[in-house]
Amino acid sequence: MLRALDIRDMLIIDRLELAFRPGLNVLTGETGAGKSILLDSLGFVLGWRGRADLVRQGAGQGEVVAVFDLPAGHAARDVLGAAGLPAGDELILRRVNDATGRKTAWVNDRRCSGEVLRALSDTLVELHGQQDDRGLLNPRGHRAMLDAFAGLDDLVSRTGAAWRGLAGARKSLDRVQAAVDAVRAEEEFLRHAVGELDALDPRPGEDGELDTARRRMQRAERIRGDIARAHALIGAEGAEGAAGDALRWLETAGDAAEGMLEGPLAALGRALGELSEAQDGVERCLEALDFDTGELERTEERLFAIRALARKHAVQPDDLGEFADGLRARLDMLEAGEGDLAAHRRAMAEAEAAYDAAAAALGAARREAAGRLDHAVMAELAPLKLEQAVFRTEVSDAEPGPQGRDGVGFTVATNPGAPAGPLDKIASGGELSRFLLALKVCLAGPDSGLTMIFDEIDRGVGGATADAVGRRLAALAARGQVLVVTHSPQVAARAAHHWRVEKRVRDGATLSTVTPLAEAERMDEIARMLAGDSITQEARAAAKALLDG
Numbered sequence: 247m248l249r250a251l252d253i254r255d256m257l258i259i260d261r262l263e264l265a266f267r268p269g270l271n272v273l274t275g276e277t278g279a280g281k282s283i284l285l286d287s288l289g290f291v292l293g294w295r296g297r298a299d300l301v302r303q304g305a306g307q308g309e310v311v312a313v314f315d316l317p318a319g320h321a322a323r324d325v326l327g328a329a330g331l332p333a334g335d336e337l338i339l340r341r342v343n344d345a346t347g348r349k350t351a352w353v354n355d356r357r358c359s360g361e362v363l364r365a366l367s368d369t370l371v372e373l374h375g376q377q378d379d380r381g382l383l384n385p386r387g388h389r390a391m392l393d394a395f396a397g398l399d400d401l402v403s404r405t406g407a408a409w410r411g412l413a414g415a416r417k418s419l420d421r422v423q424a425a426v427d428a429v430r431a432e433e434e435f436l437r438h439a440v441g442e443l444d445a446l447d448p449r450p451g452e453d454g455e456l457d458t459a460r461r462r463m464q465r466a467e468r469i470r471g472d473i474a475r476a477h478a479l480i481g482a483e484g485a486e487g488a489a490g491d492a493l494r495w496l497e498t499a500g501d502a503a504e505g506m507l508e509g510p511l512a513a514l515g516r517a518l519g520e521l522s523e524a525q526d527g528v529e530r531c532l533e534a535l536d537f538d539t540g541e542l543e544r545t546e547e548r549l550f551a552i553r554a555l556a557r558k559h560a561v562q563p564d565d566l567g568e569f570a571d572g573l574r575a576r577l578d579m580l581e582a583g584e585g586d587l588a589a590h591r592r593a594m595a596e597a598e599a600a601y602d603a604a605a606a607a608l609g610a611a612r613r614e615a616a617g618r619l620d621h622a623v624m625a626e627l628a629p630l631k632l633e634q635a636v637f638r639t640e641v642s643d644a645e646p647g648p649q650g651r652d653g654v655g656f657t658v659a660t661n662p663g664a665p666a667g668p669l670d671k672i673a674s675g676g677e678l679s680r681f682l683l684a685l686k687v688c689l690a691g692p693d694s695g696l697t698m699i700f701d702e703i704d705r706g707v708g709g710a711t712a713d714a715v716g717r718r719l720a721a722l723a724a725r726g727q728v729l730v731v732t733h734s735p736q737v738a739a740r741a742a743h744h745w746r747v748e749k750r751v752r753d754g755a756t757l758s759t760v761t762p763l764a765e766a767e768r769m770d771e772i773a774r775m776l777a778g779d780s781i782t783q784e785a786r787a788a789a790k791a792l793l794d795g
Contacts, residue, residue, distance in 0.1 A: 247727045248371070248697045249336075250313040253287045255305035256343075258749065258758045266697075270723035272738050273731045273760070274771055275747030280758025281731045284747070285373075285701060288312065291341045292371060293351070293363025300343050307344040313337070314370055320695045321369035326353070329362045337370075339363065373699045374682050383669055383682070389612075389654035392639060395689050396615030401608045402649060408601040409648040415597035419590040426587055429576050436577050439559070443570035448552050453563035456549040463542040466535040473535065477528045486521045489514060601646070608650040613641050616654075619688060626684035629714040631707070632677065635660050637685075656685065679703040680715065687718045690725055697727045704734040712736035713795075735775040739792035744768045769793060 253262040258280055273281050290300060291310035301308040314337040316322055326333040332354050341351040341363070351358050353366070393402055429436070478484055493514050500507045556563040616639035623637040636659040644653035659666040660677055669681055683703055704715045716737040722728050723742065732738055744763045749756060763771055769789045770781060777785035 247315045247695070248288075248312060248729070249315055250311075251284070251288060252309075252311040252313075253284075254309040255302040256287050256290070256300050256308040256310060257283045257302060258756050259283060259287070260302060260755075260757055262758075262760055264745070264760060266727065266729065267743050268723075268727050269742035270720050270740055271727070271729045271743045271745070272741035273729070273745050273747055274733070274738050274775060276749070277733075279747040279749045280760075281747045282701075283758055284760070285699065285731065288371070288699075289373075290343065291339050291351075291363070292367035293341075293360040294367065301345050305345070307342050309340065309342045312339045314339070314697075317695065322366050322695075325362070325365045325369060329353075329358065329365075331356050331358065331362070337366075339366070369695070370697060371699060372696045373701065374686060374703055385655050385668065388639075388656050389649060389652065391689050392612055392615055392619060392641075392654050395619050396611060398608065398611055398615070401604070401611055405601070405604040405608045405650050406648040408597070408604040409646070412594075412597040412601045415590070415594045419587075419594045422587050422590050426584065432576075436573050440570060440573045440577065442555065443566060443573070446548075446551055446555060446566075448555070448563065448566045450564045450567055453549065453552055453556075456545055456552070460542065460545050460549060463545065467539075467542070470532065470535045473528060473532055477525065477532060480521055480525055480528070486518065486525060489518050489521060493518065605646065605650045605652075609641070609652045612650075612652050612654065616641050622688040623684050626687055626718070627680075629711075630680040630684055630718075631711045631714075632660075632680055632684070634662055635677070635681070636662075636666065637681070638666055679705060680707065680711075683715060683718055687722060690722050695726070697729060698722060699729045699731075701731050702733065703730070704732055704737050708734065708736070716740035733775065735772045735789065735792060738768075738772055738775060739789070739795070741768075744771065746771050765793075 247268060248266050250266065251262075251264045253259045253264075255261075264284075273284065275281055286300065287310045291312045314322070316333065316335055316337045322337060323333045326337075334354070338354055339351070340353075341349060343349050349360070351360060351363055353362065393399070480486055482490075493511065496507050496511050496514065500511060552563050552566065556566055559566070559569055561569045619639050620637055627633060627635055627637065638657045638659075640653075640655045640657050642653045642655070644651055656669055657666040658669055658672050658681055660672060664672075666672070669678060679702075683700070686698070700719065704712055707715060712734040713736040715734065716739065719728055719730055719737060720740040730737060730741075738744060746761050746763055746767075747758060748761065749758050751757075761767075769786060772789035772792060773781045773785035776788050
């Protein structure tokens, strides 16, 4: 509920403090007195986009402060929480506009943006008038209004849950389908690569083992010829044979040499022993270096095949086995994925069926509620002198979503046989205001915490019709707070709280003032509204009759 509005230096208001109350609050005054300025100022502090030249001439800045009561559970608390702003039982909005046009806003003494103000505004105030673009004329809100009228919260909640379940099932199916499609797209490559790897069957560490064996055989191939030639030179056909022949010849000559050959013979014997030992060692080396040239070719062929496959798949040779396991797993996933895909398709079908059932139930409930709303609105139209008009709530097919698959729009035909159309396209200004009032009366539920504002919604009507408008505004106000800007005495007479807006000239400056009216002052104001500037006793009597009625 709007409790207070404090305006400083806005247009023709220098300083104004208003204290509003629950029930029907009425603002009256002559045309041009400044009633619209109050709404402009309220819209300014609520972040509405409006006129730019709001600062009073000669003032450095204009300021508006609005104070709202904020009971527990009020929707504004969620907005404050999302914006990181403090929330209490009192909500204070303050906005300043300097002479350059720069605007600054605070919520509970914390700086905030215009977007936050507008989000709060949607939970605090509902404006209705002949240019009502924030309330009932906005077709985007008609579905929610019909749901609220019919009390379809549970069905809407179930439909939303079913939609989220469907969205989740679709996302899971798409994810599995994409994975299967990706594997299927490379199935031929995977099977070829796995076959190639399986045929080679590389072992971890095999690359190093093969490389070592290859190097050993290559070295043996290079040095074995030299060792074999050395073996021949020290063998029986070489040094060993020559030394043996020399030993035999010296032994034959030894007796005749009278002992002079004993030393040489001993040395030569030792040399033959060393040659024999050397020959044995060289032979063992030759045996160790002996290899099959075919084995070298086979070793090199396998080593090169492993390394070529590693380069092909951009992995280390020792990682080929693990890489092959990964490819096999992807192939296994293709087979498993087909079964998984079937399971997800079944889940998707179940989710679609659940959503279809929930959306169908919600749609049926909406169509039934639309008939009841039409009947209720039509019952309100006759007292408002719109008995020839036809109101229809059109429920049409729309794109499926969390709110179901129904579009809802309020249409009217103002005369029998005339084509129906949207409210703001068919009805004239006076008719439109009465349609909106009738619709609002039917849609209004328990106190939502919203302050409803009606800006000259009674324009163009009088007499019994204006009285009917006043009675309906009073009925709405009994469920919460209603602010009405009116020129109708019949409406003003229904007020619980009445203010008069006046324009005065002071020190050469035109200023607007707002005065709360006591009961006797109310009678004079309503008499003025009935009779004009010259208030007669008859006008006072008529005013009293309205107040008493």
